[in-house]
Amino acid sequence: MDFETNHTDITFIGSGISSSFTILHFLDQLKENPIDKKISLTIIDKYPEFYTGIPYGIRSGFSVLLITSLKNFLPEPELTKFVEWLNLNKEWLLEEFRSDGGELSLEWLSTHKERLKNNEWENLFIPRRFFGCYIDQKIKNNIEEAQKNNSISVDYITSEVIDLEKNKDEYRITLQNKEEIISEKVILSVGSLPTLQLWKNEDLISDDNLIFINNPYKPCLKEVLKKLDTFLENKEVKDVNALIVGANASGLEMLYKLNDLENLKSRINKFTLLSTQGLSPDSIIDEEGKKRYSPENLIALGNHESLSAEQIAEATYKDLDIADEIHLGAASTVDIISSAFGSLLRKLNEEELRKFACLYGNDIGRRQRCAGYHYSKTIDILKEESRFEHIAGRFIDIKKGADHQYSLEYLDTKSKTNKISKDPVHIVFNCIGGTKLNASDIPTLLSRVIANKLCVPNESNIGFDVNESLEASENLHIVGPLLAGNIFDGKAVWHVEHCGRIIWLSNLLAGKVYNYFNQKVMKE
Known part of the structure; x- marks a missing residue:
């Protein structure tokens, strides 16, 4: 690529929800107060699906439910807009949900039949994918309109960014294939830090008596569950035990999906959660x-x-x-x-x-984790059937015994001693949560921006220090979960997976980016 064809005004590295809302807010401002210049956007994602990220895209599937009710998930005015869209699109959305899900999905449809018929969405824990479809459609429509108005141009690149360097007043972005892009502004929006790989440093490890899944969403949850189905099909042992490491949203989703699909549920004897506190997220208000x-x-x-x-x-x-x-x-x-x-x-x-x-x-x-009743109900039913255990401890290792069966070794939270699980484990899902910025296995891009002194991790070790313009360096902005450990408008920010915070911060960033280009054009 030569300099002329690879020069762009704004490059988004990562195209999840934070990028999507930043672009939507930016387009709103351009529409309201046009700038006398066409702004060129380049959007880069290492996956071919843009705008939704893992939580709201095809990698999570169509039948994973929100961890909170819709009214607590989405603030106004976006909530009203989304509900109006749901009312218009519910027939095909619910059909996709029905075909992707299993027993629990059918139960959800039956339980909420009247509410769905009457468009009473706000108190429901709806399938997350619905929101992904909404955002995808909304941003594509808005981009198309802005392109027709000649206010922006957009290029899409499916590749991984492996390096970012500052060159005078611009940034040189290096892709995996060694091609380079020159960008005036860069918005780093790569989502949460990747899951810490607990064992063997591979996405999926399979043996005669064990399938260990380090990344449930790679390539996508549906494919991973197919591989699990094949593993169970080939197993002769009747008492198959599943272990889920982590009691966060991802851990609860895995437990739910394993009990949603009859071909999996019927062949698993026992489900175990392992988490430091040993507490499942709560759903019932006393x-x-x-x-x-x-x-x-x-x-x-x-x-x-x-x-x-x-x-x-x-x-x-x-x-x-x-x-x-x-x-x-x-x-x-x-x-x-x-x-x-x-x-x-x-x-x-x-x-x-x-x-x-x-x-x-x-x-x-x-210590304040809450979840929908559909998740806690799954646990309650398994408890009644004596098929559930929650261990308070930290994962240490998976040990292979002389009988070729595998056991969990963990650090017991209470006694602070290492223990071996009494039951063998055959299925392990790693839902431990993200790694830290000081770890040796962080993505190449993040290690490079730290080495190049473009981004400085703050004390949280899950976020970068930024100024009030959300800049880690001049014209290098951060948005999304990597903003943890900062203060904006006098408010402390430590968890930026919440949609309300994402909308607020992306709006803040969009305003800064708009003002930058508007003032620049006015000076020219």
Whole structure:
């Protein structure tokens, strides 16, 4: 590629939801206040599916449900727009859901038949893919309109970016095939850090008595489940045991899908979750318990004029411990505790607020996990059938015994000693969550931008430091989960997988990008 053909104004590296909303907000501003210049966009993704990322795209499939209700997933005004779109498109969406899903999907359709008929979406935990289809259609329509108006041009590249270097006032982007792109602005939007590979450093490992899945979404969940089906088909052992490492959203989804598809569920004897806390996300609100509960340690800090991040965190942990002691789950306490510590954050100076965002926000969040009833119900049914166990511990290894059976070795949370599971394991899903920026196995691009001093990891080790324009370096912007550990408009940010936060921050970024090009054209 020569210089003329590979020069672009804005390059998006990664095309998930954060990029999609940034582009949508940017196009809205161009439409409202046109700039006297055609802006060239280049959108790069290593997968051929653009705009949805893993959660809302084909890699997750059509029958995985939201972890929260729709009204808690999407803020206004986007919620109303999405519901209007659902009403117009529900017939084909529900048919896709029906054909992709299994027993639990049919049950969902039956349970919510009247609500679906009456377009009562807000309280439902809908299939995530519905939102992906909506975003995909919306952004394509908006881009097409902007191209017709001659306000933008768009190039799509399916490749992995392996290097990024600053060259005077521009960036040189190197693709896997060694081709280069020159871009004035770069928006790094690669999503969450990849899952830490727990064992053997391969996406999928298969043996006669074991299938270990390090990445359930590669190439896509449907293909991985097909491979699991083949593995089970060839197994002679009746008592097949499945282990899911991690009790986060991904872990719950795997448990749900294994019980949704009859060909898998009927051939698995026992399901085990392994997580540090040993607690499954909560879904049932105890109204009476909620009325009686008070976060007394956090309330006691209300009289202090100034506080430290550690003081707020310690009080939060104590109040969570009290809730645990009286068996009051996260679904009942999350609003109370979040509101209590949230009101205290204004007492922190900027340094302490940043420390809270980096060191404590996500840690508290891990103890406040909630999920839809469809997930907890799956666990409850398995418990009734004596087919479920939740181990509190950390994954250490999978050991092969003399009998060629595999066992789990884990660090027990309570005793702090290594233990071996009493039952053999045959199926393992790695849902442990993302790696850290200081790990040796982070993606090549991220290691390069750190080495090139274009991005500096903050104390959270899951996010980069940025300024108020969301820049890690001049004209290199970050959006999405890598913004963890920063402060914007006086608000600490530690979890940017939430759609409401993604919309807010992408709108903030779109405004900065629009102003940059608008002012530049006005000066020329």
